Amino acid sequence: KRKAFAALFFMTDESWAMGMADAAKRRQAGIVSSFSIPYYAGVSASLYIIWVLFTTSGVLLGPLMGDISQWGFDMAFPAIFLVLLRGMWRGFRAARPWMVSLIMAASTYYLIPGAWYVPVGALSGMMTALFFVGKKS
Numbered sequence: 001k002r003k004a005f006a007a008l009f010f011m012t013d014e015s016w017a018m019g020m021a022d023a024a025k026r027r028q029a030g031i032v033s034s035f036s037i038p039y040y041a042g043v044s045a046s047l048y049i050i051w052v053l054f055t056t057s058g059v060l061l062g063p064l065m066g067d068i069s070q071w072g073f074d075m076a077f078p079a080i081f082l083v084l085l086r087g088m089w090r091g092f093r094a095a096r097p098w099m100v101s102l103i104m105a106a107s108t109y110y111l112i113p114g115a116w117y118v119p120v121g122a123l124s125g126m127m128t129a130l131f132f133v134g135k136k137s
Contacts, residue, residue, distance in 0.1 A: 003037060010044035017084045018043045096132060101125030 023034040068074060089095070105121025 097129040100128040
């Protein structure tokens with residue numbers, strides 16, 4: 001449990017995706033223990049340090065820069081998310097939960113005030129994944 005809780009504390013979408021990609025490569029190479037704690041710890045520590053440094057820089061320099069959307073920096077998060085999705089792409093059938101989640105979250109965003117689109121998107125995606133577990137269609 002100690003290893004799992006420490007790993008979960010540092011988990012981000014990016015560290016998880018990189019850890020899973022490394023585990024897949026290790027499985028293909030025939031390594032029995034495919035998930036590498038040292039690899040994951042290195043990725044997580046690097047991302048954490050970079051996050052803290054750039055957050056601090058943003059706090060200090062952000063007010064001087066003004067509206068960053070004029071330089072296209074507001075596209076960074078969607079771009080990273082799309083790269084992560086591309087790395088996890090397994091075909092259209094496997095993407096059904098993503099599509100249901102996207103449609104439900106977007107609909108909720110436009111129809112219901114507040115941030116309800118986040119849990120609605122997450123729950124609808126999870127329910128779709130559970131519904132299609134083991135189905136071939």
